[in-house]
Amino acid sequence: MAHKFKTLAELTAAHAAATPDKAAIVFDGAIISYAAMHDRVLRTVAALRSEGVKAGDRVGWLGLNHPDYVVVMCACLRIGAVLVAINARLVAREIAYILGDAGIGVLISEAQFAGVADEARAAAGVSAIILIDGSHGGRPAFGDRVAAHQPDAAMHPADAEDIAIQLYTSGTTGFPKGALLSHRALLGVISKGPLTGEAWSQWDEEDVCLVAMPLFHIGGTGWALHALEAGATMVILPRPDIAGIVDAVATQRITKMFAVPAVLAAILQHLETAPTDLSSLTELLYGASPIPLDILRRSMLAFPNASFVQCYGATETCGTVVYLPPSDHDPAGNPRMLGCGKPFPGNEIRIIDADGHDLPTGAIGEVAIKSVSNMSGYHGNPEATAKAMQDGWYRTGDAGFVDADGYLTLFDRVKDMIVSGAENIYPAEVENALHEHPDVVDCAVIGVPDARWGEAVKAIVVRKGEVTPEALIAFARARIAGYKVPKSVDFIDVLPRNASGKILKKDLRTPYWPSDGRQIG
Numbered sequence: 001m002a003h004k005f006k007t008l009a010e011l012t013a014a015h016a017a018a019t020p021d022k023a024a025i026v027f028d029g030a031i032i033s034y035a036a037m038h039d040r041v042l043r044t045v046a047a048l049r050s051e052g053v054k055a056g057d058r059v060g061w062l063g064l065n066h067p068d069y070v071v072v073m074c075a076c077l078r079i080g081a082v083l084v085a086i087n088a089r090l091v092a093r094e095i096a097y098i099l100g101d102a103g104i105g106v107l108i109s110e111a112q113f114a115g116v117a118d119e120a121r122a123a124a125g126v127s128a129i130i131l132i133d134g135s136h137g138g139r140p141a142f143g144d145r146v147a148a149h150q151p152d153a154a155m156h157p158a159d160a161e162d163i164a165i166q167l168y169t170s171g172t173t174g175f176p177k178g179a180l181l182s183h184r185a186l187l188g189v190i191s192k193g194p195l196t197g198e199a200w201s202q203w204d205e206e207d208v209c210l211v212a213m214p215l216f217h218i219g220g221t222g223w224a225l226h227a228l229e230a231g232a233t234m235v236i237l238p239r240p241d242i243a244g245i246v247d248a249v250a251t252q253r254i255t256k257m258f259a260v261p262a263v264l265a266a267i268l269q270h271l272e273t274a275p276t277d278l279s280s281l282t283e284l285l286y287g288a289s290p291i292p293l294d295i296l297r298r299s300m301l302a303f304p305n306a307s308f309v310q311c312y313g314a315t316e317t318c319g320t321v322v323y324l325p326p327s328d329h330d331p332a333g334n335p336r337m338l339g340c341g342k343p344f345p346g347n348e349i350r351i352i353d354a355d356g357h358d359l360p361t362g363a364i365g366e367v368a369i370k371s372v373s374n375m376s377g378y379h380g381n382p383e384a385t386a387k388a389m390q391d392g393w394y395r396t397g398d399a400g401f402v403d404a405d406g407y408l409t410l411f412d413r414v415k416d417m418i419v420s421g422a423e424n425i426y427p428a429e430v431e432n433a434l435h436e437h438p439d440v441v442d443c444a445v446i447g448v449p450d451a452r453w454g455e456a457v458k459a460i461v462v463r464k465g466e467v468t469p470e471a472l473i474a475f476a477r478a479r480i481a482g483y484k485v486p487k488s489v490d491f492i493d494v495l496p497r498n499a500s501g502k503i504l505k506k507d508l509r510t511p512y513w514p515s516d517g518r519q520i521g
């Protein structure tokens with residue numbers, strides 16, 4: 001499918017010319033038109049260029065959802081620079097690793113994260129620009145710097161294969177990897193929806209889209225790009241605050257939103273004491289972790305006019321590559337609602353064994369994906385790229401099967417990844433932190449079922465001395481982001497290992513998971 005835009009850099013100029021007075025962003029009661037947003041983008045281009053930013057450079061963003069994230073992203077696209085969105089929940093040493101790995105020269109940070117940003121950048125040698133109006137530490141606010149520049153309309157001649165955004169994913173070795181997402185890939189994932197010919201997948205300028213999922217994840221950035229490409233209105237919330245989401249849907253008459261299952265569950269709980277008219281919503285896309293059938297059924301009743309669509313994908317695929325359409329949703333439940341759905345037109349999925357050979361229909365193996373939206377690779381990590389990308393296929397690390405109709409169901413994970421509240425956590429990151437404690441002789445980290453978050457992080461530790469679970473949890477909290485910290489710690493005399501010394505995590509997980517059911521939460 002030929003796309004109307006060759007690159008993402010064209011978006012704000014096109015909409016500012018076609019619908020200058022239309023609301024592009026609504027945030028905290030303020031409305032920013034497409035013309036005003038484009039003007040701010042061009043001034044931001046000038047401001048970033050004055051900092052020495054040029055094509056190919058990395059610009060970091062450390063903050064919650066904010067209109068200026070979209071502005072900075074669009075400015076970087078016009079310069080040919082690459083925006084690196086950093087998870088605001090990370091601690092300083094995790095941020096410092098990303099700053100160094102990406103080679104970030106300029107870090108744009110919200111004032112509330114200035115302390116951790118300064119601590120991180122001291123090790124990496126970057127400059128921090130504070131975003132929120134007002135100064136911090138004697139530095140002028142980013143907004144003031146932008147306003148002082150004249151618009152710079154010069155645009156880098158981008159190619160579709162140029163990298164647009166670099167998002168970091170948890171790492172199997174304990175170090176996160178920067179997924180390289182090109183203009184081709186990001187526009188490709190946007191273009192797949194209309195190919196279904198289904199009403200839910202059509203976007204236009206009349207849509208009002210809620211951006212509440214974090215923009216430092218593909219679920220947030222990808223969703224915002226869908227709205228921006230269509231010339232729709234984005235209602236941005238700083239974080240997925242449940243009362244704020246419900247109020248925004250009702251008062252801003254949201255038509256489209258994306259949510260993770262944990263957020264849907266919290267919305268249902270909120271509605272029990274504060275019933276609200278949510279009838280404006282016409283499409284509700286959900287995903288990033290499996291959803292309990294009861295939560296899905298109740299959500300369909302809470303949003304009476306919404307078409308529900310399950311989404312399955314990854315940062316490495318720029319988001320959704322497999323979807324469960326509204327026609328396969330039934331308030332009474334059906335077997336397909338336990339799966340992920342079918343590939344978008346043009347996408348392909350295979351189920352393969354450890355050697356990359358295809359498995360027959362119904363057999364469980366690793367899910368591999370071929371799509372125009374597959375990443376270009378991992379930044380500066382050819383070894384990890386070679387493992388993940390093989391002959392154009394992305395090996396997801398998820399274990400599942402495909403039925404006779406081509407529908408995918410996930411069963412387990414080939415990799416040890418834990419998904420808790422839609423955050424991806426690799427045990428190696430947690431294990432590395434725990435191993436720094438002098439009383440930890442050996443440890444393994446696994447995911448166990450959790451009613452609220454899908455999976456919770458559990459550490460199983462061989463100790464010396466009398467260290468307590470509480471002490472280990474506190475120790476980890478000082479070293480890794482809060483969502484990665486173990487929620488519980490069990491002690492064991494010796495960890496089970498195979499003949500080559502590898503920890504048998506499946507044996508450790510067995511007591512916590514149903515023996516005859518799905519092994520992911």
